[in-house]
Amino acid sequence: MSKESHKKEKLDFIREIIAADLKSGKHSTVITRFPPEPNGYLHIGHAKSICFNFGIAREHQEIGARCHLRFDDTNPEKEESEYVDSIKADVRWLGFDWGDNLYFASNYFDFFYDCARHLINKGLAYVDEQSPEEIRTHRGNVTTPGTPSPFRDRPVEENLDLFARMKAGEFDDGAMVLRAKIGMTSSNMNMRDPVMYRIMHATHHNTGDQWCVYPMYDFAHPLEDALEHITHSLCTLEFENHRPLYDWFIDNCPVPAKPRQIEFSRLNLSYTVMSKRKLLQLVNEGHVSGWDDPRLLTISGMRRRGYQPAAIRSFCHRVGITKFNSVTDMAILEAEIRNELNQNAERRMAVVNPLKVVITNWPDDTHSELVEVPNNPANKEAGTRQVSLGKELWIEHDDFMEDPPNKFFRLGPGRSVRLRGGYIITCTGFEKSDTGEVTEIHCEFIPDTIGKDAPEGVKCRAAIHWVDSATAMDAEVRLYDRLFSVENPDAAEGGFLSCLNTDSLSVITDAKLEASLARANPGDVFQFERVGYFCADSVDHIPGEKPVFNRTVALKDSWK
């Protein structure tokens, strides 16, 4: 697929570790996992993790490697099954398949509970009745050590009893927690007797009201990985300081495997908003139409905008895997999108700012003919379409200049230009309104120039797009200049709501006759020549009505 695929693929530092583990015999296969919390929709940052985790499994499929999809649903207050469904759909759409390996952390709640009891029995966990505030103060800070809880040395039997009663629902939320007994002086704050279980009387999307105690991420996650025999647990950099704790739980619990956590940097994109908190706010407060609003960099938003899965995948491949905290330029994403669309999107003609053209030597007013126009000049297989051509046309206003400079190749008095796919026409005159605006131009077409070079003596250096006014139809396109673009980078923090501007454009297309635009399937992307790529909107399009398009990306360096 990619040009460099025949070259020897470079290994990132994680793939190198995996290769070494395979070579040394530490592992005979590779099992990775993508573990989202179902508390929102997936975005392009998740795409990087998905492509990476599933990609590694795919690269080693001949030795039975696989990637699990696991929902990390240990906090019932934030999680919903709507999110579970959307996440599954998005992973599939991106082109990955978890096969039979679909898991829920919530299905391991019994095991977590047993492990907790195991730790209590070993004297490595205790029930703490301090308030959240007290726990926080006693934890100390980065320079001063914490102080032990007064409940820290509770006898094992008492801990067991209290923990059982926590589970039985005898206590209110926040009354007590189960903590690991590690120490209060570590320079790593995560190691200062971290909370393992909290009381939450909440309904869980999967387990309902069966539980009122829920495990914390730090406790649950290593056990989930071990239970599934994950070999390499790949996560983002902010969990680096959690790794000692991850290992501590693995070492002290009766688990069937010893997964290894490795961290890599998350994806940051310039001029955009990706944090789930902000996305949630935009959705909840109605600033966007939903999680799939084309302005958002959610997977579903990108789908609605016309980004192709293959392009997103190659983008993820391009940005690579490192531990360096980088900010990737949006231009790299857009370059991948254009690269993909350039090969696949069918071309269409459209006029944004129409100027009337009358072909004065046209046989008669009612005569029209069909010209055959390629759907994608670079790709014969895309075929051709027939477009109606008549006496009266619309062209782009900017394609005519009353007094054109030398470097202008399009129409002007006495100049010739090709109607894309059709005849060469020569401008013989024009009309102006009282205000001095050009309202109409007159041209003569040169017979027998379709598909042929300009005759001797005619200078024709450009082809312009046009629409037969007799068959023209209106469409609406929504322009989003760069995804969720922010004029001022500082606005990304705090003022991020101000970057939601949308521009809408009316265009006239040649769609009425060929009808391909009107019956465009949601997600179909077209290139309006010299304007950009546009995706038929899956939400707003009503058959028979004016079609609505979302701009996918602008053409590079084209007429704006």
Add this chain to the structure above:
RNA sequence: AGCCCUAUGGUGUAAUGGUAACACUCCGGAUUUUGAUUCCGUCAUUCCAGGUUCGAGUCCUGGUAGGGCUACCA
């Protein structure tokens, strides 16, 4: 402030201790029935200072800069 992590052109990534490379962007040129595409080219890089070594982007030490950690979130 303590601990952990990171540092290669404008941006993102490569380089068993041995000629610093690829992509994007910018700019220039050629081709073009899209001023797109395609093709070619230009500019530009190892944070700083020491050390080890025949040889350091790579190893060591010390700075500097950036990120992370002080949730009963994940």
